[in-house]
Amino acid sequence: MVLGAGFGGLDAVAGLAGADVDVTVVDRNNFHTFQPLLYQVATAGLNAADVAYPVRAIFSGQGNVRFRRAEITGIDFDRRRLRLVAGELAYDHLVIAVGASTNFFGVPGAAEHGFPLYVLPDAVRLRNHILSRFEAASADPGLVDDGALAVTVVGGGATGVEVAGALVELFDRVLRKDFAELDLSRATVTVLEARDELLGPFRPGSRRHALEELRRRGVRVRLGCTVQSVDGTRVCLAGGEVIRSHTLVWAAGVRANPVVAGLGLETGPGGRVVVNPDLRVPGHPEVFAVGDVALVRDAPTGRVLAQVAPVAMQSGRHAARQIRRLRAGLPTEGFRYLDKGTMATIGRRAAVADLPMRINLQGTPGWLAWLGLHLVFLVGFRNRLSVLLNWFWNYLTWDRGPRLILHTEGPDALGPPDAPDAPDAPDALGPSDAPDAPDSGVDRSAAS
C-alpha cells in the first residue's frame, strides 16, 4: 500500500514492479503532479494538463497495481488499516508518501492572502489572480498606484527565483503587448529573502550568478528582509516599511503534510516524521515514510536531506527495495542518498546548475541542461511532446499561450470577475495554519 502519488509514491510503486505483491496507490487526486514546473503553469507558460498525468495511465503496464482515489482520515497501525472518508483499506506494508504543505511560519495574513505553489490548483489560482489584477487595472487605472500590477515573492529559494524570473518575462514580453493601455513599468517583481543571499543550498558562484542575473532582468531582490504581516494589498516588513502589492507569492518553504500530525508518530523539525536509517517508522516495522513528509537522512553521514524531488524519488525507491528484502527474509539496509546535483532556472537561456565533481553550469549551458533534465523526468511521452511544443513556441515567438482566467468549479466560477480572487482554504488533509518554526528553508526544485 502506497499512500500518495507524488515523486516518492510513484517511485515506491515502480520499485515494486514484478514483485509478488499487490500494490494499491491511494491519492486524493487521480493524477500525479510534476511539481518542478508548477511555476510555469502559474506564469502562463504551460497548461495545467501539461504537468499532470493520470495515475492509472502511469501504471497501466504494471499488472500488480491498483489505484484508489480517496482522502484518508487516519491510520489504524494496530489493525494495519487506512481509514478513509468512506471505508477502510487493509495493508501488510505501508509507504507513507503524502508530501508537504506550505509553511506560512505563522505570519499574520499569509495563509489567507499568500499564493503558495505546491499543488496544481495553487498554480492555476495564482495565474488567474495575476491576470485578474491586470484586467482590473485596465478597467480602473487608479488601481495601478495601489499596487495592482506589483508582485511580491516571499522566499529566495529555487521556487522563488524561478517564479520571479518567469514573471518578469511574462510581464515584459507578453502582458506588455496584451495590456498596451497600462504602464508596465509598474508591474514590478520583488523577491524578499530573510537571509543575506539567494539559493541558500547552492554553491557560492551559483548564488551570486542568480542574484546578478535576476537583478539584470529587473527583479528587485531584497536580502535580509523579513515579512511582518500581509493583507490582500500590502506587505509589511519588519522595519515598518510597507510594499503596495496585490499579489503575494509565498515561496518561503514547506512543512510536512499536517495529516501526519494526528497519527501519533514522532515528528521532527517542520513536522516531518522521524524515521530509522532504513526509512521505517520507529515502532511500526511494516511502515515506511519517504519524501517530503519524512525526516529523511543519508544513513552513512546522518545528514538530514532537503525536501526536494530527488530525495523523494530515491527514498521511495529505497522503501520498495526494503519491502522486497523483508518479504525475502533479508535484513533492511540504510538509505544512501546519491546527490546528482541541483538546478534552478532564472529565465530564457539562464539557469544555474550545481553538478557533481564540482561542475557548475550557468547561462545557456545551464538552461539547456535544465530543459533536458525536466523533459526526461516529465511523466508520459505525450506530456513531454506538449511541453516541448510549448517551450519551443515560447522561445521562438516570446508568446505565451494559456493566459486564461479559467475558473471551473465552485461559486467563484461564474462570479463577478472584478473581485480579487481569494486563495482557498488550506489543505484538505488537515489544518495547516499551525505556526511552526522555520525549517531548513531549502526549496522545492532540484535535479535528480
Place this chain on the structure above:
Amino acid sequence: MVLGAGFGGLDAVAGLAGADVDVTVVDRNNFHTFQPLLYQVATAGLNAADVAYPVRAIFSGQGNVRFRRAEITGIDFDRRRLRLVAGELAYDHLVIAVGASTNFFGVPGAAEHGFPLYVLPDAVRLRNHILSRFEAASADPGLVDDGALAVTVVGGGATGVEVAGALVELFDRVLRKDFAELDLSRATVTVLEARDELLGPFRPGSRRHALEELRRRGVRVRLGCTVQSVDGTRVCLAGGEVIRSHTLVWAAGVRANPVVAGLGLETGPGGRVVVNPDLRVPGHPEVFAVGDVALVRDAPTGRVLAQVAPVAMQSGRHAARQIRRLRAGLPTEGFRYLDKGTMATIGRRAAVADLPMRINLQGTPGWLAWLGLHLVFLVGFRNRLSVLLNWFWNYLTWDRGPRLILHTEGPDALGPPDAPDAPDAPDALGPSDAPDAPDSGVDRSAAS
C-alpha cells in the same frame, strides 16, 4: 462596442479592422471559447486550454481594439451606456452578441442534475463528473448496479450525437484499460431524442447514417422518447420507465442568454431578440443583435436561421459592415446567409457532412473534412498545433491524455472526492431556470 467574444462578437470586431472607429470588446471571460470542440474536452480528448484563446491575443494586431473583462447588468439605451457590475461604458454603436444558455425546457431536476455543454466550465465539470463516478465505482462496486457508469444524453442533435460517439470511444478504448477492475459493459451510453430521428436539420441520408453508425458502435438510441423528470441518479421517461444513470448530459437545445430578458427588447421563440432584416434592434437604430441571442433571419427568404456557429460568424460580420455603411452615410442592407453546409462527427473515421450542391460525405471522407475544417477555424496557430498533436496522438494510440479530475476553485476544489459533483448554479448573467417552449431543437455544431 461589441458585447460578447463568441463567434458573433469576434467576427464583428474583425469586420471593423482598419475602420476609423474605436472598438471595445466586453466579455466576462478573458478568452474566446471554440464551442464546437467542447465535447472533446468533456470526453478527455483535448485540454481545456486547447479550445480557449485569450481575446487580447486574438486582436493584438488590430490597433483599434480594446478589451474589457466585465459582467453587464443592463443597457441604458437612451443614454447609450452599458451598465456593468462596476461602472458604465458609453457606446455609439452596439453589437449584442452574448450568445445563448442551456434550455432545460422546465424538466424537473434537469437544471440541477443535468450537465450542459455550452461554456468551457461545463465541459470540465462533465469530464470531472464522469471520471469521478468511475473512481467511485472502483471503490464501491455496488454503485455499478445503481448506474454509476451509465450516461444518458438528452437530445439527438449534433451535440448529442458527437458527445455520445466520443463517450463510447472513451469507455471502450481508454477507461476499459484504466479501470480493468470494472465491468465496462455496464458503461452504457443512451441517447434520448423526442423526435423520431436524429440530427433533425440534416439530410435524410445523413440522419440514417448517423443512427446506424451510433448503434453499430454500441450507443443505445431511443427515438420518440421524452424525459419526464431527473435526479442525480435516475432519468424518468414519459411512459413511466426509469433509467439508472448517474450522468445526464443535457444536449436538448439552447435559448437566448437570459441577460437580454431584462433589457425591454422584443423577443421571440427561445427568448431570442427580434431584429430587423439588417439585424438592427427595432427602435434602436444604433444597436445590432447577432448570433445565438438574436432571431436572425435570412433576409431574401425570411427563414429563421439556426443557432449555430456559421450564422453567428456571418451575422457578426454583417453587423460590422452595416456600421461601416452607417458611418459613411449609406443605407443598411438585409442579412443574407450563405449556407456552406453542416457537419457532425460520430467518432473515429465517422462523420456526416451535408455540403452545398447536394454533396453528402460520410465515414472517413466526412471525418477528414470535419477534422480539416475545425482545425482551420480554431483560433490561433498554437492552439491548432496542440489540437493536431492531440488528435494525431489519439488516432495512433487510442490513448487520451487529459483524463484529469481537476478542480481549481471553490470549496469543492479540496473536498472529499467521493461525493458526486453537483453542477453549479446556473449562468451568472441571470436566472436560466425559467421554463420555455422548445425552440427549433436545432443543435450547436455545424460547419461554416
